Every structure is written in C-alpha cells, then in structure tokens.
Amino acid sequence: MFIPIQVDENRAEPLYAQIEAQLRAMILSGHLEVGMLLPSIREFANQLNCSIITIRRVYQDLEQEGLLRTRQGTGTFIADVRQGEREQYRKQAVDDALQTAIDAAKQMQLSEQQFRESFEQMMKRRWKEE
Amino acid sequence: MFIPIQVDENRAEPLYAQIEAQLRAMILSGHLEVGMLLPSIREFANQLNCSIITIRRVYQDLEQEGLLRTRQGTGTFIADVRQGEREQYRKQAVDDALQTAIDAAKQMQLSEQQFRESFEQMMKRRWKEE
C-alpha cells in the first residue's frame, strides 16, 4: 500500500495541492483501482514526511470531489467514479490549462500564427520527454 | 495619464499580482511608450480604489524585473527594455503556460491526438472572443 508521490519543496505550490494533483491524476487515470484502501492518514504522512494535517486536508478535498470515500474506523477508499465522469474530469483539467495559455498569448498580443508556432515547438520538444 | 486596468476582487489571485500582470503585458506589448511617466502611486491607488501600498508593491516588483524605473521626487517611468528582450520575455510567458497544459495532459494520460483535438477545440471557441 505504497503510493508513489513526489513533492518538490522548492515549488511555490503548497504541499497539499501537489499531493492532491498527483493523487487525483492516479485515480482518474485508473492507476488506482476502485475500492482500494488508501494508507491511513498517519502512515501516508509518514511516507511523505509531511504533517498529518496536510494529508487530512488532501483526503477531505478529494472526498468532497467525490474521488475518495471515508468509512469511520475502516479507512479511506477510492470511490466508484463512473467512466463518463472520469473522461469529463480529465478533459476539463487539460482544457483549463489550455485556456490559461490562450489567455497569456492574447495578453501578450501574439498573433494566432505565432501562438500555433509556439505550440508546435513545445510539442516537439516536450511531449515525449520523461 | 489613465491606465486601463481591471481588477477582479473575486479571483483568488492577489490584487497586486493582477495589476502587475496587466501592467507587464502593456509594457511588453509596447502599449506604453519607453520613458513615459506613469501615474504617481497615490493617483494610481486612487484610480484603482486600492491602497497606496499595493501600488507601491506593483511598481517595486516591476522595477526589480527591469520594466520600470523610478526616481525619488520625480516619479515612475517605463524603462528602456530592448526589443529583443521584450520578444523573449513575451514568448517565455506563453511557453510557460503551454508547458503547464502539456504537463496536465500527460498527467491525465491523454494521447497526443486527444490533446491536439482539445487544443483545436479551445482555439476555435476561445481565440477570437472578447
């Protein structure tokens, strides 16, 4: 019951947000099976070498999103998210990021052509890596 | 000497960051001429209906970035940023946003084709608007 999560202390993004993002991705992408029991708050905090409070917040937030389910005295499980919702969820996250990029391009007054060139360059250099 | 800036109190982004982003964009896009005198912090704060301190921070941050130049007793001016640096700066901001979108897509396990479809859809719907 080990969840491979990497947090980067140097990033400005708060700890809880980094952990949430990675857990969310693992759940929505199907890497974590429905019904699977997650580590206890205490154990997870131990694994990530962070505060219990941080993990508690992660579990709470994801439960509110409907991705996790908690049963008193038993633990926290991966909730049963239907395939359709999963797809929608995944696309929405990406679309939001794309919207931000488009906004930036318009703010910086790039032409559509310039922006598309930037997009292709980034895809060529960054899509495959890692 | 009126700078058209819109702040949204409801957004999570801090006031000073919203103002900085818009001013930065105006400077880098060439909408504000090099050497031009900006409103005094008092007047600007008045226009935006916010605290003097918030504007002071905006001017200070942008001066540290090299986009503004300020002289005590005289005021704050648009600094002489070379055209080359300006271009680089603009592209960098957009590339960063694109990188974030690509990261999100990979995290959500989209295929390249799926991602490109999302991109085209967003472009069709959102590029022209506003």
Place this chain on the structure above:
Amino acid sequence: MFIPIQVDENRAEPLYAQIEAQLRAMILSGHLEVGMLLPSIREFANQLNCSIITIRRVYQDLEQEGLLRTRQGTGTFIADVRQGEREQYRKQAVDDALQTAIDAAKQMQLSEQQFRESFEQMMKRRWKEE
C-alpha cells in the same frame, strides 16, 4: 535560534538594509548552515525590537536574491547556494567597494602612488581592528 544582529538607529542606512547586509554576510560566509530554519518574522522582529514588516521585507529581499527560501506555514530557511556562487557573490561585493574607492581617487586626481600609499596606511591601521 538567536541571530546576533546589531542595528544603529543613527546611521542613515535604513533599518532593513542594515539587517539585510548582516544576514547576507552571515549566509555567504557560511556562518548559517544551509537548510537552517531562521526565526519567524514575529520572533525576529521581537528580538530586534522592530516592526514585523521590516523583517518581512528583509526575508523577502533575501529570498529574491536566492539566499533564503520560505514556505508558508513552515518558516524561512537558508537556501542551498552553491559554493561557487557564494564565492563569486562575496568577491563581487568587495570588488564593487574597491571600484568606488578607485573612482574616488581618480576623481580627486590622486596619482597611483598616492593612492597606493593611502591603501597601505588604511590596511595598517584598520585591517586588524575589532
């Protein structure tokens, strides 16, 4: 966790600049270990008997210089500055001061010999003291 800093209210140099200079020197000289947690802004302000805001500015400036790293909810730490950069940083500060002295000498029309004599005299009288 006590940082020995002396401020002189009578000097023209602003409080925050005096504190910054001394902290910067302690960090660059290796007197403060990498990763070490600094006093909280509240506690430090208390120690130095000055405003929280003044300390906040000090921490903020040094973070922007890359000498400190701060995480909300956790505190402010000595950043991991590589030894090479550290050396360069230290030498630069001294070289700047030397350049100023050379400029003064040239402005005052001292000959090279006169300037070197002044240098040796100052070294003899002032290097060891304190």
Place this chain on the structure above:
Amino acid sequence: MFIPIQVDENRAEPLYAQIEAQLRAMILSGHLEVGMLLPSIREFANQLNCSIITIRRVYQDLEQEGLLRTRQGTGTFIADVRQGEREQYRKQAVDDALQTAIDAAKQMQLSEQQFRESFEQMMKRRWKEE
C-alpha cells in the same frame, strides 16, 4: 562660464549628490580657480536640464562645506580653500571609500591575502581606463 558636469539619470544616487560630487572634485583638484564666479542658479539648472531647487541645494551644501561663497545680488564664487585643507579633504574622501571596501572584505570574511589580490586585480583592470 560653462561647467562640464554629467548626470546619469539611471543611477540611484540623487541628482544633487551627483552634481555636488563632481563640483567638489573640480574645486578641490584646482580645476576651478579661487574667486571664479559660478553660473547663476537659474542658468546652471538650465544647462543641466534639472530643477532650480536642485542647484540651490548644491550651492547651499558646498557653501556649508566652505567650498563656495555666495554674495547677495552678485552670485556664487569659488571660496579660498588653503592648499593644506585641500589635500586633507581629497585624501579624506578616498580614505573613506577605502575604509568601506575594507569593511566589506572583513564582513565577507576574506583573508588579507585575498583582499590584496582583489585590490591588485582591480588596479590592473580599472586604474588606467577612461
């Protein structure tokens, strides 16, 4: 009656200080003869394209230092500074700058040898130039 003074708008040093420093150097180095009439405040401000207030401050400060003398209705003259005082004054300015450099070196924990090497390097590179 033209005094060749160059001010650099980009430097942080205030206008009046830049002008004072250059005038002081010209007087103490003997480039301006004792008894010589300086430009009127208005004319000088015109030449330097700066405010009358700035020049008034320069004249006031240098008069207080004993380097200038003002006669109502006549103008401002170079005061009669004795040769001995002149020498002392010149050396003092340079010594102050040297002291600052020595302080910086000690604060940065350079050894005497390291500091002397920096000094020689700076002399080699910067003494002759311009």
Place this chain on the structure above:
DNA sequence: GTGGTCTAGACCACC
C-alpha cells in the same frame, strides 16, 4: 508635488 521608510493591525492560507 514625488517616492522611501517605518510603524500599526486585520484577515487569510498553510502546516
């Protein structure tokens, strides 16, 4: 008039 420094205190987000 301009910006720079220092002060105070409230409220929020994070751990």
Place this chain on the structure above:
DNA sequence: GTGGTCTAGACCACG
C-alpha cells in the same frame, strides 16, 4: 504556530 495580503497613517528625502 507559520508566512502572505491588504489596509491605514506618520515622517523623511528629493525635485
């Protein structure tokens, strides 16, 4: 507890 943001106002230096 920690730092981050925003607010207010006093006083000084510069032009």
